[in-house]
Amino acid sequence: MITATPPVETKKNYLNQTEGLKSWLLTHDHKRIAILYLLGLIFFFAIGGVFAALIRLELATPAGDLVESNTYNKLFTMHGIIMVFLFLVPSIPAMLGNFLIPLMIGAKDVAFPRVNLLSWYIYVVGGLFVLVALLMGGVDTGWTFYTPFSSSYSNGYVVATGLGVLIGGFSSILTGLNFIVTIHRMRAPGLTWFRLPLFVWAHYATSMLQVLGTPVIAVTLFLLVLERGLHIGFFDPAYGGDPVLFQHMFWFYSHPAVYIMILPSMGVVTEIVTTFSWKKPFGYTFIAFSSIAIAVFGFIVWGHHLFVSGQSAYAGMVFSILSYVVAIPSAIKVFNWTATMYKGSVRATAPMLYALGFIGLFTIGGLTGLFLASLGMDVHLTDSYFVIAHFHYVMVGGAIMGFMGGIHLWWPKIFGRMYSEAWARVAAIIIFIGFNLTFFPQFILGYMGMPRRYHVYPPEFQVLNVLSSAGASILGLGYLIPVCYLVWSLKYGPVAPPNPWGATGLEWQTSSPPPTENFEVTPVVTQEAYTYTSEEVVHVG
Amino acid sequence: MANHAGHAGPHVVPKRLYFAVFFALVVLTWVTTFVSTLDLGRWNIFVALAIAIFKASLVVLFFMHVWYSTRLTKMIVMASLFWLMLLLFLTMADIWTRTWMGVPGR
Amino acid sequence: MASHAADTHADPHVVSTIQHHFESADQQKDASTIGMWVFLVTEVMFFGGMFLAYFVYRQAYPAAFASASNNTSLLIGAANTTVLICSSLTMALAVRSAAVGKKNLIVLFLILTLLLGGTFLGVKAYEYHDKWVRHEVPGHNFDCRDESGKACIDAGHTPLFFALYFGMTGLHATHMIVGVGIILFLISQARKGAYGPAWHTPVELFGLYWHFVDIVWIFLFPLLYLIDRSAVPK
Numbered sequence: 001m002i003t004a005t006p007p008v009e010t011k012k013n014y015l016n017q018t019e020g021l022k023s024w025l026l027t028h029d030h031k032r033i034a035i036l037y038l039l040g041l042i043f044f045f046a047i048g049g050v051f052a053a054l055i056r057l058e059l060a061t062p063a064g065d066l067v068e069s070n071t072y073n074k075l076f077t078m079h080g081i082i083m084v085f086l087f088l089v090p091s092i093p094a095m096l097g098n099f100l101i102p103l104m105i106g107a108k109d110v111a112f113p114r115v116n117l118l119s120w121y122i123y124v125v126g127g128l129f130v131l132v133a134l135l136m137g138g139v140d141t142g143w144t145f146y147t148p149f150s151s152s153y154s155n156g157y158v159v160a161t162g163l164g165v166l167i168g169g170f171s172s173i174l175t176g177l178n179f180i181v182t183i184h185r186m187r188a189p190g191l192t193w194f195r196l197p198l199f200v201w202a203h204y205a206t207s208m209l210q211v212l213g214t215p216v217i218a219v220t221l222f223l224l225v226l227e228r229g230l231h232i233g234f235f236d237p238a239y240g241g242d243p244v245l246f247q248h249m250f251w252f253y254s255h256p257a258v259y260i261m262i263l264p265s266m267g268v269v270t271e272i273v274t275t276f277s278w279k280k281p282f283g284y285t286f287i288a289f290s291s292i293a294i295a296v297f298g299f300i301v302w303g304h305h306l307f308v309s310g311q312s313a314y315a316g317m318v319f320s321i322l323s324y325v326v327a328i329p330s331a332i333k334v335f336n337w338t339a340t341m342y343k344g345s346v347r348a349t350a351p352m353l354y355a356l357g358f359i360g361l362f363t364i365g366g367l368t369g370l371f372l373a374s375l376g377m378d379v380h381l382t383d384s385y386f387v388i389a390h391f392h393y394v395m396v397g398g399a400i401m402g403f404m405g406g407i408h409l410w411w412p413k414i415f416g417r418m419y420s421e422a423w424a425r426v427a428a429i430i431i432f433i434g435f436n437l438t439f440f441p442q443f444i445l446g447y448m449g450m451p452r453r454y455h456v457y458p459p460e461f462q463v464l465n466v467l468s469s470a471g472a473s474i475l476g477l478g479y480l481i482p483v484c485y486l487v488w489s490l491k492y493g494p495v496a497p498p499n500p501w502g503a504t505g506l507e508w509q510t511s512s513p514p515p516t517e518n519f520e521v522t523p524v525v526t527q528e529a530y531t532y533t534s535e536e537v538v539h540v541g
Numbered sequence: 542m543a544n545h546a547g548h549a550g551p552h553v554v555p556k557r558l559y560f561a562v563f564f565a566l567v568v569l570t571w572v573t574t575f576v577s578t579l580d581l582g583r584w585n586i587f588v589a590l591a592i593a594i595f596k597a598s599l600v601v602l603f604f605m606h607v608w609y610s611t612r613l614t615k616m617i618v619m620a621s622l623f624w625l626m627l628l629l630f631l632t633m634a635d636i637w638t639r640t641w642m643g644v645p646g647r
Numbered sequence: 648m649a650s651h652a653a654d655t656h657a658d659p660h661v662v663s664t665i666q667h668h669f670e671s672a673d674q675q676k677d678a679s680t681i682g683m684w685v686f687l688v689t690e691v692m693f694f695g696g697m698f699l700a701y702f703v704y705r706q707a708y709p710a711a712f713a714s715a716s717n718n719t720s721l722l723i724g725a726a727n728t729t730v731l732i733c734s735s736l737t738m739a740l741a742v743r744s745a746a747v748g749k750k751n752l753i754v755l756f757l758i759l760t761l762l763l764g765g766t767f768l769g770v771k772a773y774e775y776h777d778k779w780v781r782h783e784v785p786g787h788n789f790d791c792r793d794e795s796g797k798a799c800i801d802a803g804h805t806p807l808f809f810a811l812y813f814g815m816t817g818l819h820a821t822h823m824i825v826g827v828g829i830i831l832f833l834i835s836q837a838r839k840g841a842y843g844p845a846w847h848t849p850v851e852l853f854g855l856y857w858h859f860v861d862i863v864w865i866f867l868f869p870l871l872y873l874i875d876r877s878a879v880p881k
Contacts, residue, residue: 220696232810233806234700313638577873589869597866
């Protein structure tokens, strides 16, 4: 039910405190920096999405009739680079994390606000490098930049793109650094570690990954740039260089990177599930420690990307076993979310729909990861569409669904407006349907032998490909709808109260949107997290 | 040289200690240089690394004050070393074991 | 005691340097220190990647690495290492001087650190030039030979050594150049009396950075200069 809003509230908040472009571009306020990031994220998601559309358009027919193979190589490469490095990695931490963590811990800002702003500028510069490389002609190496193709043979703009990713990596490092110090030292009085919202635990684990892993890909790309730009060979087989070493170094970061992409989303899901089950999370300690476990174990499984590369079989076995182990903490979370909902007062709001979608789709994605972690099966499935389906299930069905759920859950807090619940639910369902139609057929295609990164395929694969492409158009539509009603709500949505959902957490104790200094008075925490009382039940919509 | 007892500041390290550490570092530098000219076979690298690790430890503990620091700082230092070892040794686990299994058919 | 005189004008910033989002000066200093340590962790992993490449290739091509390493100057390497260690001492003393409030000593020790760091960089520049002249820079004109003009052992793999030599020492030198820039800033601040017992965090945190750069070199020296220096022919 949308009603016309009364004249804009005159209460000062972080949005209207100061005006003018300069006050935004030179802000130290973590909330404004989060909005700056949001703009960048939407921009890059759109570009990555356009590439996805072109890919699916080409793959609707078996022949290579839309683009040449060289162009197609660039399409999937740029899609991957933009989506992974410029969208997924920063998405939740740099946007929702930046906005919410100081609020959730009762602080006025992150530990290093200027470093926070710097991290946004670095993100922009890195993104610009990638954009310029794209406009000049792009890269065709795959987002994985494998040598010696990327170092010696590719005709694409590897140096510019590599530098862009390298620079963007520093943005991620600084965000992680800021969060670690903030969470350690800026908590409000009474807020012990085990009273923290699990969203914060998730981000602490993510920050560990960002700080420990990202520098390795930075140096790897640095060496690649040196090799390609100055012909100083580090991976060149002509001098005895080992291309598999590149893969080791690349994946040492890029595997933990997938946990950087999923852990914050899991944190969001925990917040949504508890809020809309009206119940404290089942097994708080397990959920908290499982986040840390995922972060730690996530660092010792990267060799499962190298099973067919020439890596030793013994190392393969070790990495395989460890890859099974890393699934355990994720499974624990799924059990805990389910147990939280059991006998809870569940409301199927839009954020909850996204969270439910996450739980189901992440489970499928995670289980198919186990197929890939098995050495024998991986020989058949590697570099096939099975892999693509697997990682899109966890990254899109998982991470992005969590991001969408979080945007909806905290939209009233961030912008002070309620969005249309009806449209939000419709969009969530369309996204869910579109997503499954796009990617489920790809499991079958991969199993049947369709390789990834080819713009042509045998005609017998066409039916499933057409289903997938049809799904992609529905998915694209699904993502466009929230843009419409969310933007609309900024001007016409009902004014949001401080706590529209009746949720627990310090961020809901301050006004919507919050004032620049977050809290009029520094909160003092006296109770455990997630204390829901049975008296108040808030109705939504 | 005395500590300012009135200030709630960090412990001030006596100059003697700094000079002692400095002296050890310089001596060890020349020791490692000299030892490298001796033929110890496969032990050369281990001796060189052991000396380097000891020198680095002196710098970390005393020049960087970790000896006097909080538990959190010490944990951060240990974590960085642990992760570096993961990077080095898990990768080498591949390299070192590549020849263990023969090629099928040969 | 001399320290009292230094005390009275050393801390004009005590109140104003607490940023608005911190509750106390202690919290601010604590947070900044942890922040610097976390940054150094990222540096460990950053250099660590190159150490990995070194590790892999040295054990794959030991003869090439030994032969190439012998083309570096043992004496210059050891002397330069000593210079850098001296700069670590002067940096530690600079921090200590700030902690005890001796303004003139802070400036003195920072200047000494600057000079020693500059010396190190100058020597490295000389070594780089020397390598360039001797065709030891990987690229078209690469040609690794020892003093007598004989080709290096396993010469085909020696470019890997030199790639790592330039990559690792180059990255190290870049960190030192940044450090030199920061020292200049610290000197100008110290001369204005900005640092004293109650607040000298920038000096302390920069000290951590400088010592870290020293530690990297403590490992680079034996790994690059001291491979197989015994005269016994293989």
